[in-house]
Amino acid sequence: MNKKINKKRRDFIKKSALASSIFIIPRHVLGGSGFISPSDKLNIAAIASGGKGGSDILNASVNGRENIIALCDVDFSGDAANTVKKFPKAKLYADFRKMLDKEKDIDAVTISSPDHTHASAAVYAMDREKHVYIQKPLTHNIKEARLLTNLARKKKIVSQMGNQGASNPNQDIMQEWIDSGKIGSISNIHVWTSRPIWPQGVHPPKPNPSLKPKKLNWDLWLGPAKKTDYTPNLHPFNWRGWWEYGTGALGDMGCHLMDIPFKLLELKYPRDVECSIGTVFTKMWSPEYIPEGCPPSSVVQLSFDSTKKSNSPIKMTWSDGGIKPFHPDLIPSSVDIEDEGVMIIGDKGVISCYDKALNPMLYLKGESPIKKGLHISDLMVEGKVDDAMMKMYQDEFGHQRKWVDACKAGFNSKEHVDLTSSFDFSGPLTESVLLGNVAIRSYLLRDPKKKGMWGSPIWTGRKKLIWDAENMKITNFDDANQFISRVYRKGWEI
Numbered sequence: 141m142n143k144k145i146n147k148k149r150r151d152f153i154k155k156s157a158l159a160s161s162i163f164i165i166p167r168h169v170l171g172g173s174g175f176i177s178p179s180d181k182l183n184i185a186a187i188a189s190g191g192k193g194g195s196d197i198l199n200a201s202v203n204g205r206e207n208i209i210a211l212c213d214v215d216f217s218g219d220a221a222n223t224v225k226k227f228p229k230a231k232l233y234a235d236f237r238k239m240l241d242k243e244k245d246i247d248a249v250t251i252s253s254p255d256h257t258h259a260s261a262a263v264y265a266m267d268r269e270k271h272v273y274i275q276k277p278l279t280h281n282i283k284e285a286r287l288l289t290n291l292a293r294k295k296k297i298v299s300q301m302g303n304q305g306a307s308n309p310n311q312d313i314m315q316e317w318i319d320s321g322k323i324g325s326i327s328n329i330h331v332w333t334s335r336p337i338w339p340q341g342v343h344p345p346k347p348n349p350s351l352k353p354k355k356l357n358w359d360l361w362l363g364p365a366k367k368t369d370y371t372p373n374l375h376p377f378n379w380r381g382w383w384e385y386g387t388g389a390l391g392d393m394g395c396h397l398m399d400i401p402f403k404l405l406e407l408k409y410p411r412d413v414e415c416s417i418g419t420v421f422t423k424m425w426s427p428e429y430i431p432e433g434c435p436p437s438s439v440v441q442l443s444f445d446s447t448k449k450s451n452s453p454i455k456m457t458w459s460d461g462g463i464k465p466f467h468p469d470l471i472p473s474s475v476d477i478e479d480e481g482v483m484i485i486g487d488k489g490v491i492s493c494y495d496k497a498l499n500p501m502l503y504l505k506g507e508s509p510i511k512k513g514l515h516i517s518d519l520m521v522e523g524k525v526d527d528a529m530m531k532m533y534q535d536e537f538g539h540q541r542k543w544v545d546a547c548k549a550g551f552n553s554k555e556h557v558d559l560t561s562s563f564d565f566s567g568p569l570t571e572s573v574l575l576g577n578v579a580i581r582s583y584l585l586r587d588p589k590k591k592g593m594w595g596s597p598i599w600t601g602r603k604k605l606i607w608d609a610e611n612m613k614i615t616n617f618d619d620a621n622q623f624i625s626r627v628y629r630k631g632w633e634i
Contacts, residue, residue: 182547183247185210187236187261190219191376192275193252196302198226199540200250200273206544210243212236217355218376234357236261240268247271248547250540252302256385256626257363259284263634266297271547273540275302276395277387278563278570282612283625285574287634289567296551300543300559301566303395304536305496310513311403311560314484314491314500318404318449322502323486326405326450330465331397331458333480333495335389339373340381341420341436343428347371364632381434387577388434389460393480394573395566396495400482401456402569403560405449409609410442410456410572415579418461429597431584437461440576450486458576470503571609579605582620 186197189211201208208227213220214234224232233239240246248271251261259279262272266288278301279285292299305311317323347369352358358370365384380386401407418437420428440458447454459465464477470490471483478499484491489504494516502510518525519533535541542559549555556562561569582601590598606616614620628634 182206183209183245185246185249187212187251188253189213189223194223196250212239214361215356255280271298273300277391282571285570289563292563298547299563301561304539306560307537307539308497310497313513324488326486327452328485329401329456330483333393338378345373364628406447412443413579414604415440578623581623
């Protein structure tokens with residue numbers, strides 16, 4: 141394609157919010173009735189093509205409506221091979237930097253790599269004016285989340301985080317319950333998950349280069365993380381339990397679950413955070429100390445100021461590792477507390493739902509429980525849900541498609557403004573989620589020079605942390621601020 145024509149095409153797709161000043165040739169003039177010109181299709185590439193990356197790029201293709209022109213993965217011999225079969229014309233790359241520099245026609249990218257590489261890939265793409273879709277959590281740390289949020293605005297990037305439940309219309313049902321005052325004044329929220337389902341709270345695996353899969357590019361997988369020999373049982377999934385690469389159960393599920401009250405109540409940044417974590421004993425009186433790894437379980441409480449959706453300050457309590465909240469008075473004892481979910485508790489009633497806003501329920505004083513919207517139990521019963529509802533669930537509520545449509549409509553278009561998890565929303569959400577991890581990592585800090593009773597450690601970070609969101613700083617315990625960002629390997633700085 142002629143470079144000048146290609147540049148005009150990409151400028152049109154990226155900036156078509158200014159379309160009123162652009163003369164558009166009708167499609168039928170170019171190729172007859174029903175013709176779709178190349179300029180009407182988005183050119184999309186995937187950074188990480190296996191697992192969730194495979195479903196992200198598949199849904200972004202919108203059943204073949206868009207062009208998937210390149211795929212990037214550190215190992216195409218694994219699950220990514222299935223994605224290659226679906227898009228045989230796509231060019232293959234191991235290094236996203238080479239892909240983005242060489243494939244000038246790319247308009248947008250999906251990023252579904254491990255948490256520690258999200259920001260590196262996103263900044264590289266956005267600096268080249270590519271629209272971005274990034275799996276949750278948006279980033280590995282708070283400073284990266286703020287950077288991506290600001291960069292998307294500066295570069296006029298159409299962005300979306302991959303917490304697909306944000307596009308579930310069930311959220312509209314719960315929003316109506318909130319806005320109509322059904323449950324009254326809200327002061328408490330419980331959010332929980334049964335995860336981790338990967339090794340966590342145990343000592344990390346040891347490097348063993350002899351076990352490295354032949355086609356895995358380990359150095360590229362490490363990305364900004366510190367240089368180390370190949371370590372088994374990290375790629376492709378178990379990296380989540382180690383701070384160098386992952387963000388634990390909170391990072392994995394927090395953006396799915398906390399998204400719901402964050403959006404419904406229009407929460408802003410928290411003002412403080414406090415936590416407690418589970419402990420593992422393998423020897424009598426000697427708890428395991430594994431600061432490089434996420435804990436087996438945790439409870440985190442975030443405090444938010446009142447909003448126009450609730451006139452009182454709000455406490456949000458997160459728990460993981462199978463720790464569930466207890467039944468509020470208005471939820472009958474016969475109702476099972478699910479393995480993961482959300483409860484929004486008001487002085488008149490309770491709203492509950494499952495992951496991705498499924499299973500919305502309303503419990504009111506003196507009334508029978510109200511069930512509305514899409515429920516997992518309905519999807520599991522053949523014939524009880526129509527094909528359209530099943531397809532909506534399988535297509536992840538159109539979360540990727542809506543991002544693609546917004547990319548084509550342009551920055552600040554109605555389609556862009558209507559996105560449910562652009563970085564203007566998902567950036568602050570991710571910062572709030574990751575603030576919980578700052579508290580968890582601070583909880584494991586101790587003074588190596590001092591001992592307590594019977595030689596026990598002196599823990600220095602086990603306190604409520606006061607958060608200055610504007611300046612991204614813990615104001616009452618400076619040692620915690622080391623976890624706001626990270627140290628980047630040379631050549632991977634952002």
